Amino acid sequence: SQTIHQWPATLVQPVGSPLSLECTVEGTSNPNLYWYRQAAGRGLQLLFYSVGIGQISSEVPQNLSASRPQDRQFILSSKKLLLSDSGFYLCAWREPGRGSNQPQHFGDGTRLSIL
Amino acid sequence: AQKITQTQPGMFVQEKEAVTLDCTYDTSDPSYGLFWYKQPSSGEMIFLIYQGSYDQQNATEGRYSLNFQKARKSANLVISASQLGDSAMYFCAMREGGTGGRRALTFGSGTRLQVQP
Numbered sequence: 001s002q003t004i005h006q007w008p009a010t011l012v013q014p015v016g017s018p019l020s021l022e023c024t025v026e027g028t029s030n031p032n033l034y035w036y037r038q039a040a041g042r043g044l045q046l047l048f049y050s051v052g053i054g055q056i057s058s059e060v061p062q063n064l065s066a067s068r069p070q071d072r073q074f075i076l077s078s079k080k081l082l083l084s085d086s087g088f089y090l091c092a093w094r095e096p097g098r099g100s101n102q103p104q105h106f107g108d109g110t111r112l113s114i115l
Numbered sequence: 116a117q118k119i120t121q122t123q124p125g126m127f128v129q130e131k132e133a134v135t136l137d138c139t140y141d142t143s144d145p146s147y148g149l150f151w152y153k154q155p156s157s158g159e160m161i162f163l164i165y166q167g168s169y170d171q172q173n174a175t176e177g178r179y180s181l182n183f184q185k186a187r188k189s190a191n192l193v194i195s196a197s198q199l200g201d202s203a204m205y206f207c208a209m210r211e212g213g214t215g216g217r218r219a220l221t222f223g224s225g226t227r228l229q230v231q232p
Contacts (some may be wrong), residue, residue: 035116043119043206043222044160059219064186088158095129103150106160 002027006091006107011103017062019078021110023091026072033074034104035050035066038088050063050074053097118142119207119223126228128197135182136192138207147189147211150220151181154204163205166190184216197230204228 006023013019025031032051037046046059048066056066063082065074074091088111092104120139128134140149151163166174166181174181182191183196204227208220 043136043224044208044220046219046221090158090160092160095173101148101165103162103165105162106152109158109160111158 001045002105004091004093004105004107006110008107008110010054010111010113012113012115013081015083016080019076019081019112021086021089021091021112023076023077023107024072025074025093028093028095030070030071030096032096034092034094035074036090036092037077038090038109039070040087044061044090063072081114086112088112117223118221119209121207121223123226126226128194128228128230128232131196132148132196133193134197136194136205136207137189137227138191138223139187139189140207140209140212142209142211143195144211145170147209149181149183149193150208150210151179151190152206152208153201154206154225156203160206164192178207194228199230199232202230204229206216 003026006020034049035047037047038044048056048058050056050068053068053071064078088109090109091107094104118141119174122137147168149166153161153163164174164176164181166183173183178195180193204225206225207223210220
């Protein structure tokens, strides 16, 4: 069966420090991958999505970036964190080329606090 | 304009009763899908139920059912026989059709459901 792993679960970082959040999926090939951010008490906002290795699409301009160095690995990065980057970050995957009824499956999330 | 609107920030329900969580959507795409997710306090997003725009019947999944009214662009989630473990945030989401791999979800702002004993 497919599983998604996301780490770390929680992270406290100072303003201006770099960031790297990692997400890996097991049990599937060439998944569609997504990074979302959820502000406290709010819905999810799509940040990036990827349909294949090295293919990244950005939804919202910001100081974050994403990379997909391997088929089932998706990384969210920043060179210099801002206070506004605080939030709950969720990685998700979906089977490619399937019907529109395929849901996205989410990792457990990373709670990021910027001090 | 909001694509997904959840007008109930919070809802209370007595244990064993049914509850309806509202969701309206806005799209001009004839092909779309509607999803409901549950987010407990631990944070993970749990997929509950799906309704396709061309589906003739309302979706059901155990105690969850979706009251899909296409002309009104609403897709309300009905939870029957509420349990204490149903207390969580509930999000309605939509994926619009088309080609390409985006297939990302647009989420509503959520409804916090509290089940009371």
